[in-house]
Amino acid sequence: MTKDLSLLTTEQQNEKSLHIDEMETIDILKTINNEDQKVAIAIGNEINSIAAAADALYEKISNGGRLIYIGAGTSGRLGVLDAAECPPTYGVSPSLVRGIIAGGHEALVTAVEGAEDSIQLAKDDLHSLNITNHDVICGLAASGRTPYVIGGLSYAKEVGATTISLCCVKxxxxxxxxxxxxxxxxxxxxxxGSTRMKAGTAEKMVLNMLSTSLMIKLGKVYGNLMVDVQPTNEKLKKRAVGIVKKCTGAVDAEAKRLLELSCYDVKCAILMKKTGLDTQSCRDMLLKCQNNVAKVLKKYKEE
Incomplete structure (x- = not known):
């Protein structure tokens, strides 16, 4: 394991900000913004690696597996965040995408001394989730060297799980x-060394890409709309109405009626309008077509 942190690019000094402490506010912000613009380019350079990981992820999840992020500090928090946002956005079970952070929930808001240095802790955390060869474990570490993450990935390989790693160094x-x-x-x-900045942004963007591409391929999106959104509050209910209207051309009142008939199942509401069939018939068709609206409509037209 790398002992000399100065060898890591994430720990080196940035020539563009050597005198940032002497800058006016506008120049501080311009410096940060100019550096942030490099993140998307760096991600673009690795798009093939991300695609390979995304394809492997979909294969496992579509066959009953889970995605489990594991990390420490900022990296761990980002994994927990991405996992937490999947159920309300795409209507999936909270168990499908999980986020584990070294030190547990307390570490989300407070640094837990020594947690990221424990290889055994990561193995224990994953063991408690009963991971198998059906699951995908994604290890997150900006520096690429965090012992906790290495322990997690090592244990994942022992049980035959598919492993993905994400870091911000070569x-x-x-x-x-x-x-x-x-x-x-x-x-x-x-x-x-403040890897909550560019490195954190890069990790957040890549996690967005992995989970979003997964949900698209799982049929959670129709066109570019979140048709499995869970309308758990008034804002999301209004969003559901808007989605049905955009997909079908229905007026506001009709969209609300279709959603009420389908118990706010956006996919069913869309299919009811487009096919004229009842709620149960639409649900049956969805089950036969991997819950994919586009596949249902294609099959319906063919029949």
């Missing part, structure tokens, strides 16, 4: 433990 140590390593080189941070 030749990250966690990459050695991954079937699908992703390395996003964002370079030195504006504030030396």
């Amino acid at each position: 030749n990250g140590e966690i990459s050695l433990y991954a079937d699908h390593p992703i390395e996003i080189e964002v370079g030195p941070e504006v504030i030396t």
Whole structure:
């Protein structure tokens, strides 16, 4: 394991911000913004690696597996965040995408001393979830060297789970433990070693890509609309009405009526309008077509 942190690009000084403490506010912000613009380019350079990981992820999840993020500090928090946002956005079970952070829930808001240095803790955390060879474990570490993440990926490989790693350095140590390593080189941070900045942004963007592409392929999206959104509050109910209107051309009152008839099942409401069939018939067709609205409509037209 790399002992000399100065060798990691995430720990090196950024030449563009050497005198940031002497800058006016506008120049501080411009410096940060200019550096942030490099993140998307760095991700674009690794799009093939991300695609390979996304395809492997879909294969496992579509066959009953789970996606489990594991990380420490900022990386761990980002994994927990991405996992937490999947159920309300795409209507999936909270168990489908999980986020584990070194030190547990307390570490989401407070640093837990020594948690990220424990290889055994990660193995214990994953063991408690009963991971199997059907699951995908995605290890997150900006530095590419966090012992907790290495422990998690190592244990995942022992049980035959598919492994993905995401770091922000070249030749990250966690990459050695991954079937699908992703390395996003964002370079030195504006504030030396503050990997919640560019590195954190890069990790958030890649996690968005992995989980979003997964949900699209699972049929959670029709066109570019979130048709499995869970209308658990008034804002989301209004969004559901808007989605039905956009997909079908229905007026506001009709969209609400269809949603009420289908118990606010957006997919069923769309299919009821487009096919003229009742709720149960639409649900049956969805089951036969992997819950994919586009596949249902194609099959309906063919018949």
